[in-house]
Amino acid sequence: MELMLFHGLIVAHILTGTTGAIAFWVPVIGRKGGARHRRWGRIFTYAMLATGSFAVAMSLLTLADPFGTHPHLAADYDAAFLRGMFGWMMLHTGILTINLAWYGWLAITNKANHAANRTPLNLALQYAVIAAALACAAQGWIIGQKLMIGIAVVGVATGLTNLWFLHKPRVERQDWLKEHIKALIGAGISVYTAFMAFGSVRIFPELALHPAMWSVPLIVGLALIIWHRLAVERQARPRRRAVA
Template identity: 40%
Template structure:
């Protein structure tokens, strides 16, 4: 039992370190110029941090579910404990990895979208859907609707990704950029949700059922997606014909 507790605490420390890297670096790609060197550097740091945090979250979830000792004695409902610290943590870890994997893959295969149909990528998406489905089912069993909500959000996100992967014909040029952006924002949403709803209980356990804690990352993340999507549409929108033609005076002055 002592060995199991030591292992769990070591996983927690590693999870906090990798998660802190991801949670901090996550904002770098958002505030830097898209495609620039610093944007890519911050993005890599965020992705690697979240990949590590997601993998460690899965390990902690399995240890919580199948380890010999019970943790968090303040949670007297053990079925709810298994749901929050077991199945939901496992799902959020898998979802975070799924978002990172897809966000990087759409850029890597921007000219060969059919590569995303391979078993390699489809298996990750299937793992997210399966873990999300069980998280939602378990949430119904223990009467925790927010577990159902986060499960639905992740499953719908995976289905939207599949629409891009399996759509007939070639999508408009640069469509993959929107997919890349939404996936990595989703990565941040899942990671922040996991930190606030699961990690925060270690310091303020009375807030574990606060809906604002659960909904906050989704509200902020979806708002960012909408903001940058609208901004991107304005950027690529064609200019009016009158604006595109140079003024005769400009031609005479040698400005064009």
């Protein structure tokens, strides 16, 4: 029964993750601010919230019963490894995905009222991702998986920088727009990383822990974030000169 539930979560996770991975590119490379951008942005956000939630559920089942949820890996890995990679690290990435999708959505929704971003849920998600990241790093240290420590840095940095922005007393238009871009592209990085890294365990197990499987989505995502943030800065310059 538990294995059937786990497999059901995998199917749901793949379906919502694939939807998000496809929807991601429409607002990223398309015309900004229009009805199409908003429609596909909503689809992406909802898909990421669902994908992250399924990942959290899968991670909790793995922590409770690593061999029962991953019987095909029992001959190659011990319980500590399965709990670490598919329990603690997936818990971290799941919370990170939910965090980024919700934070990025609120940044654009509350662009005219920055204080409205400081909801109990949004603030709690920042502390949750930091806590999950620290737990992931600690477990990575215990089982000797440096990859877990490296990915945890992303969670800590996300939570701290988001908290800094949320408590910022005054923001300009380009500030919330940059946060929106950072968060939602970050969520896109998360889903593509999951497909390439966690998915490779089932298809190419020998490549699952290879740095390239984790670095490619990160490099592409960071390039997109930098590109769009620079575009926001270019658009902001004429407005600043007009005000001056």
